[in-house]
Amino acid sequence: MDILIDLYRWFADPAQWSGDSGIPARLAEHVHYSALALVLSSAVAVPLGLLTGHTGVGGFATTSLANFARALPTIGVLFLVVLFAGIGLVPVVCALVALAVPPILVNTHEGVRGVEPRLRDAARGMGMRGRQVLLRLELPVATPLILIGVRTAAVQVVATATIAAYVGVGGLGRYIVDGQARQDLTMMLGGSVLVVALAVVTTLLFAGLRGLLVAPGLRAETASAR
Amino acid sequence: MITFEGASKHYPDGTVAVDGLDLTVETGATTVFVGPSGSGKTTSLRMINRMVEPTGGTVRIDGRDVRDQDPAVLRRSIGYVIQQAGLFPHRTVLDNIATVPLLLGWRRAKARARAAELMELVGLQPAQARRYPHQLSGGQQQRVGVARALAADPPVLLMDEPFSAVDPVVRTTLQDELLRLQQELHKTIVFVTHDIDEAVRLGDRIAVFRPGGVLAQYDAPERLLAEPVDAFVESFIGYDRGVRRLSFFPARELSPRQDTVFDDQTRAEDAYDIAAGHGSPWVLVVSAEHMPLGWVGTEQLARVPAGVPLGDLDLAPYGHTFNVGTDSLRAALDAAVLSPAGLAVGVDDDGRVVGVVSQDDLGTAIWSVTE
Numbered sequence: 001m002d003i004l005i006d007l008y009r010w011f012a013d014p015a016q017w018s019g020d021s022g023i024p025a026r027l028a029e030h031v032h033y034s035a036l037a038l039v040l041s042s043a044v045a046v047p048l049g050l051l052t053g054h055t056g057v058g059g060f061a062t063t064s065l066a067n068f069a070r071a072l073p074t075i076g077v078l079f080l081v082v083l084f085a086g087i088g089l090v091p092v093v094c095a096l097v098a099l100a101v102p103p104i105l106v107n108t109h110e111g112v113r114g115v116e117p118r119l120r121d122a123a124r125g126m127g128m129r130g131r132q133v134l135l136r137l138e139l140p141v142a143t144p145l146i147l148i149g150v151r152t153a154a155v156q157v158v159a160t161a162t163i164a165a166y167v168g169v170g171g172l173g174r175y176i177v178d179g180q181a182r183q184d185l186t187m188m189l190g191g192s193v194l195v196v197a198l199a200v201v202t203t204l205l206f207a208g209l210r211g212l213l214v215a216p217g218l219r220a221e222t223a224s225a226r
Numbered sequence: 227m228i229t230f231e232g233a234s235k236h237y238p239d240g241t242v243a244v245d246g247l248d249l250t251v252e253t254g255a256t257t258v259f260v261g262p263s264g265s266g267k268t269t270s271l272r273m274i275n276r277m278v279e280p281t282g283g284t285v286r287i288d289g290r291d292v293r294d295q296d297p298a299v300l301r302r303s304i305g306y307v308i309q310q311a312g313l314f315p316h317r318t319v320l321d322n323i324a325t326v327p328l329l330l331g332w333r334r335a336k337a338r339a340r341a342a343e344l345m346e347l348v349g350l351q352p353a354q355a356r357r358y359p360h361q362l363s364g365g366q367q368q369r370v371g372v373a374r375a376l377a378a379d380p381p382v383l384l385m386d387e388p389f390s391a392v393d394p395v396v397r398t399t400l401q402d403e404l405l406r407l408q409q410e411l412h413k414t415i416v417f418v419t420h421d422i423d424e425a426v427r428l429g430d431r432i433a434v435f436r437p438g439g440v441l442a443q444y445d446a447p448e449r450l451l452a453e454p455v456d457a458f459v460e461s462f463i464g465y466d467r468g469v470r471r472l473s474f475f476p477a478r479e480l481s482p483r484q485d486t487v488f489d490d491q492t493r494a495e496d497a498y499d500i501a502a503g504h505g506s507p508w509v510l511v512v513s514a515e516h517m518p519l520g521w522v523g524t525e526q527l528a529r530v531p532a533g534v535p536l537g538d539l540d541l542a543p544y545g546h547t548f549n550v551g552t553d554s555l556r557a558a559l560d561a562a563v564l565s566p567a568g569l570a571v572g573v574d575d576d577g578r579v580v581g582v583v584s585q586d587d588l589g590t591a592i593w594s595v596t597e
Contacts, residue, residue, distance in 0.1 A: 116312075118309070121277070121308060121312065122306070122311075122312030123314075124301070125275060125277055125301055125306035125308070125384075126306055126325055127297075127299065127300070127303075127329055132329070136314075141314075216358060217314075217315045217316045217317065217318070217359065217360065
């Protein structure tokens with residue numbers, strides 16, 4: 001029980017909530033890196049997945065590459081980029097992008113591939129051009145799967161952004177790294193609790209996004225509840 | 227008018243989907259392509275809107291080679307209905323129907339107003355406009371599919387096995403609706419099916435395809451049933467083509483007899499005398515309003531005490547009737563076969579008995595019209 005009391009005292013200490021190394025500042029850094037990595041990954045992976053899914057060209061290469069990237073140890077990528085680009089934000093974001101691209105890419109590709117052939121046939125038969133088929137049929141129908149891919153990536157990125165502390169650019173990982181160095185269990189635990197809480201908030205955010213971006217006709221649960 | 231001139235589709239692996247098709251589809255009529263799987267009927271249909279490009283020959287619409295037009299532009303001018311409708315799951319019924327008008331650049335409000343008109347035309351409730359496809363039954367989805375194809379008022383409508391995935395009762399309703407729509411709209415319809423009964427019901431002309439993508443016979447349905455060109459067409463049509471052909475001959479050809487029809491107040495012995503006089507084994511009893519009540523055997527009449535009116539006797543059910551003005555010889559024959567007396571009861575539009583027709587009379591009529 002002592003550890004819980006220590007944890008409570010750690011969070012309750014007003015000093016934790018202000019200044020450059022306070023929780024709000026660390027949280028802001030963490031969210032900043034995560035969001036940056038996620039936006040960059042989506043900007044790369046969604047268009048690429050739409051393209052390979054729509055054309056069917058390069059699908060195997062893309063998913064193979066994505067699976068290979070999944071096997072990369074994030075910390076390895078981090079230090080590899082540090083060797084070239086030095087300490088700073090660049091290696092952190094690179095490592096997180098390498099982590100986030102595979103689930104987004106694979107889900108986008110599969111989401112578009114998974115559109116029923118007869119729907120595509122109907123779309124073309126009514127006189128839609130390739131781009132119209134993609135934007136008016138394939139993208140909206142694939143959106144639920146794409147969002148799941150981005151959500152998976154987001155949770156992984158939020159959990160993994162703690163590595164930023166290794167290269168000295170802050171984030172919630174500071175508490176864990178510093179706590180370890182100082183043998184301060186409470187501090188490590190406090191950092192972990194914050195990361196977990198942020199991951200939960202991220203998941204909730206995507207549940208909200210789903211309601212906003214997915215057409216009601218594709219939300220089977222909503223329909224059966226009616 | 228749609229013309230196929232030596233149209234062929236040979237695939238690189240050697241498969242022949244369609245082989246040298248020469249055929250003319252009449253404007254404003256329903257032409258049905260029918261045949262077993264692998265006979266090239268769907269491939270031929272898809273050549274019209276360039277969903278399949280022929281490897282040989284040409285397809286023309288009103289004299290113009292379909293290859294002279296941009297495929298997307300061409301397709302927007304041709305209605306397209308496919309199996310299980312193929313509705314977009316993320317769009318409402320109304321927006322599904324408005325798809326082609328929107329592609330043509332109509333303003334959204336105008337496209338939706340047009341879509342609402344079409345919902346009414348195909349028999350959908352206005353309340354269904356805001357629904358999504360998965361909330362509709364298969365039959366309703368197919369109505370939306372037809373409405374969607376008609377939205378931009380194309381002169382040509384291509385229908386690729388549109389009703390094959392719905393149950394038989396709904397299918398019959400949809401077929402009736404299509405016949406009704408066609409009477410109103412006079413589109414040039416090309417309809418693909420593997421069901422010869424559907425072809426006979428809907429087609430003004432029927433093209434029978436044989437495996438290997440060759441046209442076996444192209445004729446009006448009654449000609450097809452009367453004179454299949456070869457053993458393949460005959461076996462494809464099925465064994466009861468003779469009976470089915472009777473649906474093209476009106477029951478008006480028959481002369482129903484009234485001398486064995488009596489009202490329920492007639493005394494049994496009087497009915498017996500008349501019926502026995504011309505050797506009828508059964509008499510039909512009707513009400514004062516001439517509605518059918520049932521059959522009674524002449525032999526039974528002989529055993530009834532004098533003075534009993536026909537209405538007091540146990541009557542055999544009169545079974546199915548046929549409408550003398552609107553039904554076909556097939557319906558009359560069916561009524562005769564199902565009747566306990568072996569006689570068909572002919573009625574007018576109000577259900578009043580016009581007379582009865584014996585199987586002999588039917589046989590004579592069938593013989594004379596089909597010869």
